Each structure stands twice: as C-alpha cells, then as structure tokens.
Amino acid sequence: MTDAACTTALGDSRQSTWDGLINNRSAIRPVNGFSAPFSGKLRVAARIDDLTSSRRHSRVFSLIDRVLAPFSAVPPASRLITATTKAGIDFFERRRLGETIDSEDLLLASIAHHVSRRLDISGPMLNISAACASGTLAVGKAAALIATGLADSVVVICADLVTDFVLSGFSALKALSPGPCRPFDRHRQGLSLGEGAAAVTLMSGECARRHGRPLLGRILGWGASNDATHMTAPDRNGKGLIQAIHQALGVAGLSPDDIHAVNAHGTGTIYNDQMEMIAFDAVFGQRPLNVFSIKGAIGHTLGAAGGIETVIGLESLRRKMIPPTTGFQVAAQGVGDRVSMSAKPSESRYMLSTNSGFGGVNGALVIGAAA
Incomplete structure (x- = not known):
C-alpha cells in the first residue's frame, strides 16, 4: 500500500480519526431529521453533518471528494475497485418525495465513474457490493490482482451513507442499539450506524519504485x-x-x-x-x-x-x-x-x-x- 486515507464522523483525515480512536472518543450522537421508527428512545448515529448535496449530486460524492482531498496522483492506467452497499441512496429517497434528480446517482457504478474522472484514471473498473464485507473484499481483490500480475496499480474506494432508508431497514430488523453501541460488552444491545469513506492505493513493488511511492x-x-x-x-x-x-x-x-x-x-x-x-x-x-x-x-x-x-x-x-x-x-x-x-x-x-x-x-x- 502506497497511499491510504479515510474520512469518518471523527474527522476528515486518517490522523484525526486515529486521534479520536486513541482518545476513546465516540462520534455517535443523537440525530434529527429522520422518520425511521427507531427502537428505544434515542436516535443515534455517527453522521458527517456538513456533507453537501445538490439536485445533481448525492451526499456520497461530497464524502468521496473529501476522502480524496489528500490523495496522491495515481498512474492513469490504474484499475479501480469501489465498495458500497447503497451508493447515492439519499437520491432514491429524494426521488420518492417527488424531486427531480439525476437518476445516474442511484446506480452503484456512479461512484466508480465519479472517482475515475476525479483521479483521471482509465483502467478497468469494478464495484463490489457484498453487504458489510464489501470494503474488505475490495481490498483483498486489489491485492490478488497485483499478486497474480493482472495489475500493477489498483485504487480502492469505499463509501456509504446513513439515511432514512438505511436506518429504517436496520430498525425493522431490531438490530439498532438505543444508545451508542458497545462492542463485545456484556450489556451490548445492537449496532450504531455511521457514515464514512476510505481510499487506498495498492501497487506492485516495481510500480511503487518506478513512481517513487512510499511503502505504508x-x-x-x-x-x-x-x-x-x-x-x-x-x-x-x-x-x-x-x-x-x-x-x-x-x-x-x-x-x-x-x-x-x-x-x-x-x-x-x-x-x-x-x-x-x-x-x-x-x-x-x-x-x-x-x-x-x-x-x-x-x-x-x-x-x-x-x-x-x-x-x-x-x-x-x-x-x-x-x-x-x-x-x-x-x-x-x-x-x-x-x-x-x-x-x-x-x-x-x-x-x-x-x-x-x-x-x-x-x-x-x-x-x-x-x-
């Protein structure tokens, strides 16, 4: 891996997210503006409140642009793998409310097209949508492509949002914790949803040396x-x-x-x-x-x-x-x-x-x- 970035509700960078984690801070807090029938009294999630959207673009593209802000340039022929469960699901909700929106943002492939334009890369693109293992499988797929000699450079982009649709689904399954989640705790009551994105570049050793990239x-x-x-x-x-x-x-x-x-x-x-x-x-x-x-x-x-x-x-x-x-x-x-x-x-x-x-x-x- 030669480049790695993440954006979470703890911060826009790898450093700020790490600082929050190491200091035991939680970004899970009460949220407003959702109609989902939450179980329990508290409506909580780890949202990134200042993500923007417009008639043309979902909040997910604001999230992706943010995670890519510190990202280094990548070889133009790099392959691209994206991972998302719902892509621009917020646009689906807005369309159901009668708004005129760009239907392309509803497609999982929209993230790959946005990233390829943003990074100016032309290699083959693939989206992995495998529920909550999507990001892990995407990174593994990228590593396998390089290990087998099918690629020299692969960019992996992972992103998902918290929306009414997502909250309603997990609420219907009775999977949501009434307060911030407590992993591995005796008194845990369910999960808490969060928004976030990650960007990782994987290169072969020869490709990394040729482009002068550091080994992370x-x-x-x-x-x-x-x-x-x-x-x-x-x-x-x-x-x-x-x-x-x-x-x-x-x-x-x-x-x-x-x-x-x-x-x-x-x-x-x-x-x-x-x-x-x-x-x-x-x-x-x-x-x-x-x-x-x-x-x-x-x-x-x-x-x-x-x-x-x-x-x-x-x-x-x-x-x-x-x-x-x-x-x-x-x-x-x-x-x-x-x-x-x-x-x-x-x-x-x-x-x-x-x-x-x-x-x-x-x-x-x-x-x-x-x-």
Whole structure:
C-alpha cells in the first residue's frame, strides 16, 4: 500500500480519526431529521453533518471528494475497485418525495465513474457490493490482482451513507442499539450506524519504485467465504469466518501463532460479537490476543467498514499501538481480557482484519507493517 486515507464522523483525515480512536472518543450522537421508527428512545448515529448535496449530486460524492482531498496522483492506467452497499441512496429517497434528480446517482457504478474522472484514471473498473464485507473484499481483490500480475496499480474506494432508508431497514430488523453501541460488552444491545469513506492505493513493488511511492504497509493475505446459513444472521459457530481467516493466513504464509492483533468486525450485536469470539477461539486457541473494534467510535459504516479498518490497521501497526474499543466496559462471556477500554502498546508485525455481512458473507485480511 502506497497511499491510504479515510474520512469518518471523527474527522476528515486518517490522523484525526486515529486521534479520536486513541482518545476513546465516540462520534455517535443523537440525530434529527429522520422518520425511521427507531427502537428505544434515542436516535443515534455517527453522521458527517456538513456533507453537501445538490439536485445533481448525492451526499456520497461530497464524502468521496473529501476522502480524496489528500490523495496522491495515481498512474492513469490504474484499475479501480469501489465498495458500497447503497451508493447515492439519499437520491432514491429524494426521488420518492417527488424531486427531480439525476437518476445516474442511484446506480452503484456512479461512484466508480465519479472517482475515475476525479483521479483521471482509465483502467478497468469494478464495484463490489457484498453487504458489510464489501470494503474488505475490495481490498483483498486489489491485492490478488497485483499478486497474480493482472495489475500493477489498483485504487480502492469505499463509501456509504446513513439515511432514512438505511436506518429504517436496520430498525425493522431490531438490530439498532438505543444508545451508542458497545462492542463485545456484556450489556451490548445492537449496532450504531455511521457514515464514512476510505481510499487506498495498492501497487506492485516495481510500480511503487518506478513512481517513487512510499511503502505504508502490505496486504499479505486475503480470504472470503459464505456461511450459507441465514439472510441476516451469522453462523452461530463462526464456521464461515474461520474458513476466511485460514484462507488469509494461508495466502500470507503465516500460522495463527504469528497473529497477535485483530481488528474485528465488532458491531455490538449479540450474535455477531459472540460468533467472532467463537471463531477466534477456534483459530487462535485461548492464548493472549489483542482484539479491538472501532465501531463504538465511528459507527458501522457498512460497505466502507473494511476499507476504513484497513487504514486504521496500517496506522496501528505504524504506531505500534492498539486503540481502545470505545463503548466497551464489561467483557461479555468468552471475551476474557482480549478486549480493552484502554489503548495498549503492541510490537506485532501483522494484523488480522475481519468483516462479516448479510447473506453470510465473510472477509479477512492479513496486513503487514511497512518494516
């Protein structure tokens, strides 16, 4: 990886998001202007309030332009992979209210076309829409294209919004926490949604040297699987996630003993957090392991989650620090001392990042430090 940026409700940059995480701040707060029938008294989400929209463009393009603001130029022939679950879903809502809007913004491909114009790249484009594992699978796909010699440079852009439609859907599933989510906590009650975006450039070593790009870190391994169990609930025994983790470790040429830090999906729902810990036990046994989730700070950013977590994983390895899990207080059954409400120093050279989503999809990445 030669470039990495993220925009979240904690801040517009990788630095500001990291500062918020390490200081245990949460951007999840009461929101107004939504009609979704929330469960509980509080209406909370991690929104980026100053994103703009117009008759021609969705708020998602304001979000993408913001994450790309510090981004370096990329080779014109770079491939582009985007990850989103709903793209310009806010335009769908406005159209339903009778507004005249640009229907192109409703298409998932609209993000890819916007980014290709913004970065002036002409390579092949692909969008991955695989629920909450979209970002992780996009980064893994980019790494695989480079590893197999099918590409020298791949740009990955991940983005999703919080809207009435999205909130209503999760509310109907009774998946929303009445207050800010509490990943891996005994008293967790559900997830909190968030807005965010990530941008990552991956290059082959030769391409990076040719263009004088710095090495930020490496995607060493990737894996994907499907539980084939339920439309919205994960397999209770974590079999699909276990398979994805073993795939990623196999591609990386590492053993479970090489992993000491995990950037988990950690949504704060009863079944996801429970399933992840069962999977981690199956892969890593009962040995010490630093597990953290950033969703208590920035909310669940859906298709952008895996991309943002890749960027934060890089930052964690670079700074040799494990951020706290915001919202965590009392360990749930099976969590033990793996999750902490405080930041911890770490000498780990590798980090596992996992995501799971509706339809039973699972994704796993092994991220390696730059040096």
